[in-house]
Amino acid sequence: MITLTDLVTSLGAGLLRLVVAGPGAEIRDVVLAEPGEGAGQPGDLVLGVGVTHPHAAAELAERAAAAGAEGLVLKAAVIRTSGIGDIAERLGLALVELQPHVSWTGAVWLLRSVIDRGAGTDADAAGVRGTLFALADAAADIVEAPVTVEDAHSRVLAYSARQEITDSARVSTIVGRRVPAEVTAHFRARGVYRRLAGSSEPVLTPPGPDGLLPRLIIPVRAGGEWLGSIWAVAEKPVPPERIRELEGVGSALALHLLHLRADAGLGRRMLEGRLSAVLRHGEREAASALPPGPWRVIVLGAPDGVRDVGAHALVWESVARRAGWEQPLTVELDGLLYCLVSDVGNDSATTPRPGSVRWLRNILGESSPHDRSSYAVMGGLAHAPEEIPRSRGEAAELSRLVTAGRLPAAASSGLLRVEDVWDALVVERAQAATRIEAGLLGGPLAALSAHDREHGTAHLATLTAWLDFHGDPRGAAHALRIHPNTLRYRMRRLGEVAPVDLSSPRVRLALRLQLGAMEAAR
Secondary structure: OOEHHHHHHHHOOOOEEEEEOOOOOEOOEEEEOOOOOOOOOOOEEEEOOOOOOHHHHHHHHHHHHHHOOOEEEEEHHHHHHHOHHHHHHHHOOEEEEEOOOOOHHHHHHHHHHHHHHHOOOOOOHHHHHHHHHHHHHHHHHHHOOOEEEEEOOOEEEEEOOOOOOOOHHHHHHHHHOEOOHHHHHHHHHOOHHHHHHHOOOOEEEOOOHHHOOOEEEEEEEEOOEEEEEEEEEOOOOOOHHHHHHHHHHHHHHHHHHHHHHHHHHHHHHHHHHHHHHHHHHOOHHHHOOOOOOOEEEEEEEOOOOOOOHHHHHHHHHHHHHHOOOOOOOEEEEOOEEEEEEEOOOOOOOOOOOOOEHHHHHHHHHHHOOOOOOOEEEEOOOEOOHHHHHHHHHHHHHHHHHHHOOOOOOOOOOOOEEOOOOHHHHHHHHHHHHOOOOHHHOOOOHHHHHHHHHHHOOOHHHHHHHHHHOOOOHHHHHHHHOOOHHHHHHHHHHHHHHOOOOOOOHHHHHHHHHHHHHHHHHO
16 A cells, blocks of 8 residues: 555655645556546546646546545646645645656656555566666767766666776776765765755766776756766766766656655555554564564664654664665654564574674674663564564563663663563553552552651651561661661651551562552652
């Protein structure tokens, strides 16, 4: 299933903008509006091709809403001059703005490909990548020199077959599928990336250190957004007319880069949806995309000062990918960042598999000495998808205890397991069950609490220390920083205020749980 929000987010603001959010139902198809006929059916996204007049836009919106269509796509100029947004709001119809530079042909191709990908019927991703290599070859023929196609993060997406003119930087770029750090630093210091990000003009760089040859760089943009660039080795000057041809290749590349980004973004959103279904409900169908079990659920706590869980998720995923986990199973739920890892035989291989418990422990062990404010807590083992929500609940409980200061932020390995602190979890659950107003407590605590408030006594603190030290007057007195005889006197006075049988193990357990609940409620 793919919603209109998924669709717009995946393709990005360079192509589409959501003006009016609709019901949020599934998008099943894209249809072209035919004059005088129906405008789609439930689940359709209607494209207002050729609609330029406000009256025509309003009439099409009425027809689309009457047919039960999910949304309407119009060109930006129509939306901004027709007041169609108010009409769409009234009709309960989603309204999407197509950016001025985007052709309807390109929009149809991109929208259909993303919808097919969401339905699991798209087999075009490999074809798009093949097209990128073909475009790189076409660009190389234009400039008669080797070419690479890179995204905005200096990742190599494709390269030409021509190799007769090259340097060590190009070889390293192709082999590593990323521009080497020292080459990136060289171009960044000369403002190349800043110019690419802010302008559509070609950039020509002079020769650099270590035999770095000159480069002609063509930025690839869509709607003002920088998507990537074409890098050509330019050992000899490139005529202006060929630069214009190369810019034409860049325009074709823009649609393909949008497609790849949408494919990656949609894939991530679909994975998050399945992962959420597994973590919340243990759905077996959603779990089919997971690695083999058993599994454990982790809560990854953000460092001090980080309030945005989304930003923390991006940092964590970057760390995970650098450590070899190409598709981290992470998702934000209820304000917490969850991670699902496998725990097959504790992963006894020499090199732990990315995404396993042992792998995660190694990652956390490397980072925890440098940042003690972050934490990671792990729920119990889940042997079946139906058990995963229980592991998630345990991890969430441990996270609450850590953030409340009732558990240490991390074990020596950087990962706190439920097996390590099971007793704290049992007590926490019992205390939560007894956490009611002090005035309604059964037993002696209500009377002791009232006496403390009215007379400035310390009966509750005294009883807590006595219970914690199992009736040992020396230990309890030391904790309270008083003399043992003073402790004995306080215990006699306590018994006079509210008689209680402290010889009963059950009474002592109940009192300690009540006292813990009162402390947590303060």
